[in-house]
Amino acid sequence: MVMFLFSKNQASHIFEAETKGYPPINFEEGSLDVVNECSNEMTMIKETGEDMYRKFPLHEQTGIWVPASVPPMTKHDHEEWQKGFGYNKGCFEEEYNWDIDDENWEMTMWDVLADMFVAGKEKILSVASYDFGRHGMSLVSQFFLEEALKDKSQTVQDTYVGSEHTLLETEPAKWLPDSAASSCMLCGACFHPIICSRHHCRFCGGIFCGGCSKGRSLLPPKFMTSDPQRVCDVCGVRLECIQPCLMNQLSRACQLPTQDLTDLSTLRSWLNFPWATTMEYEIYKAANSIYGYCKVGELKPEKSIPDSILRQAKGLAIITEVKVGLMVTYKIGTGLVVARRADGSWSPPSAISTCGLGYGAQAGGELADYIIVLRNTEAIKTFSGNAHLSVGAGISASAGHLGRAAEADFRAGDGGYAACYTYSCSKGAFMGCAFNGSIVSTRNSINDQFYGGPIKASEILLGSLTKPPAAATLYKALSMLFDKIEK
Template sequence: MDRSSSTPPKEGVYPKIHQQHQQPAPEITIRNLFAGLYAIVTGAASKKSSDSSDRRRVVAEAGDGPPEDLWGSVLLPSAPPLFSSSAVDDVRATKTLLEAEPPQWLPDSSATSCMQCDASFRPVTCGRHHCRFCGGIFCRYCSRGRCLLPMKFREREPQRVCDACYERLEPVQRLLVERVSNASQVATHDVTDFSCMRSWLNSPLGLSMEQEIYKATNALRSYAKIGGLKPEKAIPEKVLRGAKGVAVLTIAKAGVVVTYKLGTGLVIARREDGTWSAPSAIACAGLGWGAQMGGELTDFILVLRSPEAVRAFSGRIHFALGAELSAVAGPVGRLAEADVRAGDGGTAACYSYSLSKAKNSSPTGAFVGVSVEGSVVTRRSDTNARFYGDSYVTAADILSGAYPAPRAAYPLYEALHDLFY
């Protein structure tokens, strides 16, 4: 109903509201102040409905629109209606949904309780959360869902929405994944030569999948260049031909005798037809012990030689145990490693090839050592969800080929092609 053209209210309905609205403010005393704080913390205020709730209730009973001086159109959520049973109406509703514009959020003062379950808002235990699609105010239990929003919202990651808007947006999520998600965008950072400062040194901590794709592309291209110049340092062709997948990690390691390491990266699987799956984000942390000292930043390329190795990276977490020989002096070093990995996805061995960037901390200016290494590798579900726009995405689905090759990962696929073909 258009509130600007609503009929005048019936006598005896809105005048009462005006009288309540125009009541003088209560006297501010220490007693009233502490009583109010106690009511907010304990939830005793829920026994009294808010002014906005009273107004909505009276309007519902009267059947007429409220006057503009009581509330404006901003005080009502603005999400499009739910789909109807008619196919034609469903198409119109879908079009309206995809063309929806960002709403104006309701002020926090417009509701003292959740607009869905009527739970009273309290500090810490029941806070206010705005639905990003309709602008309404809900408790955290009624706004758990996250969805991609239409194009005009200019949001590439799933946003928090209320339960009603989640049902509205669910039928168009696949379409929005193909149009507005991070995975569907063109990769903006695709230069890995020395004209770009970010290509000089990969960060051990990638904050997004886009950064992980750039880091992996940079590492693969750097290794391909060195392998072309010095064939003895290249990955053997026999190993590349039999690869079922590749994991690329950038790990920082430092310590004396006992070393600590931390880093992030991605894993990608090779399909039966020779094409590559979509990438899945991973993180690594571990400890090492042995005759070693110094610090290094290493780009690892792990060649997964069997489906079991790919499944190990598809699981929630897996452990790696192996022996390592490091020799780093200057900007480029060599590292040879063999390890065994076991987790909820399976058990398998893989080959590791790497290039190291050293930050000297020993008197001789070098990182040297022989050690036994243990590490934990886990998937980064939140990073995958933000990139693909799907809160339910799993590493197993990504590596099995359930998701198409993302447009944002094209530089990575070009680097893999240069290395493997």
């Protein structure tokens, strides 16, 4: 939870401003059930030396109280803040005596370029003449502010424990128009079309800068969305206590799959596209690749993965990749990773992407579905990192609808290093023997969108998360593949 810090003189001046006849703010009944508990707590004025806390209400149209924030700062920083802070229809315009006619003033392209030039100039001057004393104090102030925010956030969470039901029943708030605020309602930064853009909080409807609304949270059921939405820092703290409940009820991972047919009756099963934008399609591609591999293994057993290697597999990475070139080949694709646990069950999937180059005696183009066998736990840890490099050499050949590629590669990254075996079924016209290198990275944004919140790949693959219902098609294909080997 964040709040304003004022000196005693400034605070007394603001208290006097409140008595000059400003109209009271009328909130709608029933819209502040949850917020009242927090606002009552924040109304208390705490004096410590020269600092004091003070709350300010949001615009009448939101119906929700949002505190503003000014961190501890030096005298010079405070003067700069005063120059840039303004609150429409509030008590600050009179204090700072702004001579701007909001009705007639309009930002031009020259104003935009001038602001960008001034911002760049200040950055260059600050780097050229670095004030260690001033910036050192700023770092110390920032540290104490972060510690205070952590304590405050914990207090707010404890306050909202008994109000989870009220939060779950919250209805969508009316968004403020862009003209309602010329500066961020939390930090007071003036909006700029390039330097500081406007963002609406999807929960309270207020207007904030990117730094004060960088969080993503699942919203209550009445908002009718299953994807995490942008919210301000205050609403992010408010919604944190109900995120586990929403992840189990509304996230994409908890929904049953609708595209579960992989036979020739559906056009999408004929060809896997190399780039997917959702986890649902990654799951479908992986299941389709496994079924296709099983069909090839039945027709030509010599092209199947040896049973001894599959029995020892601790996990699988399934990627659809397109490769094209002459001598130098370029490749790109996406896929997912699943880990096999000690009891034989499978972990939830984690999305990955790959891009790379190859060099050698090769020519053509092909679309291939790769199955990478993760032989040990170290290989799973390698794929659970943010990114890793794959280096290997192999032979690839495809003509027409079916092809075969076998490759042994070495992988190393921030998650560790390991050796893996790669098998594939490919389509196209391609032949060659080459040295290949590629970078495989975890698609954290796809994972967050699917599971409903920030989650690491290591928690997905090596943690104790339950199998998501949305991946039922994938687990069915994996069961068919490994049950056949065991029998």
